[in-house]
Amino acid sequence: MRQLWLGWVLKHPWWVLLGTLVLVLLMSSGMSKLYFRGDFRVFFAADNPQLLMFEQMQDEFNKSDNILIGIAPADGQIFNTTNLTLVKQITDAAWQTPYSIRVDSISNFQHTEADADDLLVADLLLDTAQLDEAKIAHIRRVALAEPTLVKRLITADGTVTAINITVQLPELDKNKEVFDTFGFARQLTDEFSQRYPDVRFYLAGVIAMNHSFAYEAEHDARTLIPVMFIVIVIMLALLLRSVVVALATVIIIVVTITSTLGLAGAAGIFLSTATVNVPTILMTLAVADCVHVIASVQFALSRGHDKQSAIEYSMQRNLMPIFITSATTAIGFLTLNFSEVPILADLGNMTAVGVMLACLLSVVTLPALLAVLPVRPGKVKPQHQQDTAMDKLASFVILRQRLLLPAMALLMIVFAGFISLNKVNDEAVKYFSPATDFRQAMDFLDQHLTASMSMDFVLHSGQSSGVNQPEFIAAVENFSQWLAEQPEVAHVNSISDVFKRLNKNMHADDPAFYRIPQTQDEAAQYLLMYEMSLPYGLDLNNQLNLDKSATRLTAALRNMGSKEITSFEQKSLQYFASQFPQYQASAASTALMFAHIGERNMASMLQTLPLALVLISLLLVFSLRSWRMGLISLLPNIAPAAIGFGIWGLYSGEINLGLSVVAGISLGIIVDDTVHFLAKYQHARHEGNNAEAAVRYAFNSVGRALWITTAVLVIGFSVLMLSSFRLNSDMGLLTAIIIFTALVIDFLFLPAFLLKFDTKESQHHA
Known part of the structure; x- marks a missing residue:
């Protein structure tokens, strides 16, 4: 058979080549x-349990796909007229980002304070024309005392800040949508770099990571x-x-x-x-x-x-x-x-x-x-002559x-x-070379803020409006404090901080009342007043689901390997289950998935x-x-x-x-x-x-x-x-x-x- 086949190939080489051409x-x-x-x-199968949990969380709350714009002025002072103006300008411009549904920064942080029996809710920086030393001092004092901001959108020493743009992609053409969104953010930072040459900008977040995955793959192909x-x-x-x-x-x-x-x-x-x-x-x-x-x-x-x-x-x-x-x-x-x-x-x-x-x-x-x-x-060698x-x-x-x-x-x-x-260690950020812009941005922001790793916990009260129950808020608060004490955690963003701040506001800003409301009616009333005062796009849908039966709590993690992340997940869920068996908790995030x-x-x-x-x-x-x-x-x-x-x-x-x-x-x-x-x-x-x-x-x-x-x-x-x-x-x-x-x-x-x-x-x- 071999002789017949080879003989035919060598006897009819042109027919073989023609047949190959047609087949090819x-x-x-x-x-x-x-x-x-x-x-x-693309790294996860449709039935991947961590992906399903992540998607369920995305459906229940606002999407967490984001672009994080890091801002690092050369003078190391965010709290001055020039740099606060810059933050305000970028925050306003960022709303034009394709598919954006929310923009968070220190300038549009919804600061609350008491005015007699009223609750005043407004941007921390509403008008840059009003910036003077007293106003800047006030903004600095509020921002650096607010747990939802410090280590998340502003460093504890006020040297670096960030603007978080949350987007909701229609997912009709994911690649194009990611490139359009990231391209706008890149163009935005390029424009402000020309106007503020002494400020460095960094682009991080899920959209930046997706863009880097696509860009590096296409670059490799080229x-x-x-x-x-x-x-x-x-x-x-x-x-x-x-x-x-x-x-x-x-x-x-x-x-x-x-x-x-x-x-x-x-x-x-x-x-x-x-x-x-x-x-x-x-x-x-x-x-x-x-x-x-x-x-x-x-x-x-x-x-x-x-x-x-x-x-x-x-x-x-x-x-x-x-x-x-x-x-x-x-x-x-x-x-x-x-x-x-x-x-x-x-x-x-x-x-x-x-x-x-x-x-x-x-x-x-x-x-x-x-x-x-x-x-x-070539040169003919005798049979006895060998390859030297x-x-x-x-x-x-x-x-x-x-x-x-x-x-x-x-x-x-x-x-x-x-x-x-050897040990198994998967960190999505480390998939990229330290020479890439994305890796450099993430490394810088990780060093100063908490950009790359986080774990979202959904805590279910088990009933509609259950998040207003003081005992549930207490459970959230207890879990938040426990998380904050863990060596793996750099920052915790919790709805319990909002309740404590509102309770203080509604008691004439008395610091003694910076604690959880004592009754469900109080908590519900405070939350309703606060939500009715919030502008479009800055509501609490990223922390509360529609019927207010559950809240999402985000723990920003320090850089660690995959085994440490999975161990931390298990340890956290076990703690919550042992302390509060009447409630349910689940965890999800891109870091956890990887x-x-x-x-x-x-x-x-x-x-x-x-x-x-x-x-x-x-x-x-x-x-x-x-x-x-x-x-x-x-x-x-x-x-x-x-x-x-x-x-x-x-x-x-x-x-x-x-x-x-x-x-x-x-x-x-x-x-x-x-x-x-x-x-x-x-x-x-x-x-x-x-x-x-x-x-x-x-x-x-x-x-x-x-x-x-x-x-x-x-x-x-x-x-x-x-x-x-x-x-x-x-x-x-x-x-x-x-x-x-x-x-x-x-x-x-x-x-x-x-x-x-x-x-x-x-x-x-x-």
């Missing part, structure tokens, strides 16, 4: 259906793919020493990528921060297949074969290894379907399909291309096998021992790895037709990932969403080297060679192809390190480390292992 055009037609989504919700493409072309031309075969490889790469993207579009898959990496990953994987075919053709040509027999020689030796390595790589990526993150599953499926397409094109279209292109035979570098390496391994085997085993054990230094997804994703990936390992091992046993060889291959396939994660434990120690999938991905890729080396080794053994001769033959026939493909793969994944999106850059770096480690193990440990434990079979063949 059909598959690529779906590219027009591709679209891009960059909002943070920059990394062209960089990777150029690097691969140059490397292939240099390493394969032929522009023609480099061109053939490029053709296979291009049609693989366009076909994969077309099939994804037809299947309804959208592009995201994860799937924009598919072209870059497929470039490296498609190259690996092509290099093995081409290197073997060049090897045969150098031994005096004509072009057709050289292609036949290459396909006879590479057909099964290419299929097996492609299948194992596809299995590795298909394990991402067990991920809790939908876009990682999309990444896995798209890459798996692309890998198998690359396999098909490499064994059908590439031979046809090589048959019609002017591939030169590879032969020297083979001699070194054979000579030093007794030292290499224990030394490599010891190194593997030592580095694998550092795996325990914390949970990181933990669950790592757990699901660890559970999936054994399945992938079993499937890959069975494929290896099938391809090598030997249980013994299949078992021998296990160690060099497992060890690189163990060593890689050990090195990562020393280097960073933080495992995020991107890294949680690396083990599965790399497991499929690194099998490539092992399969090709063992296939050539086994071929030599079946011809009657002893273990030493078989090792030497494997190095000479496939060693060059292995280091070329490894170099391309390492550089390919290293290109992802240029990404400002840490999920991509970290994944690229760790995968590159693992792939390089796999080559070292296959060149130093695997042959030494074979020389030690494959002696009986040698005597049998002898």
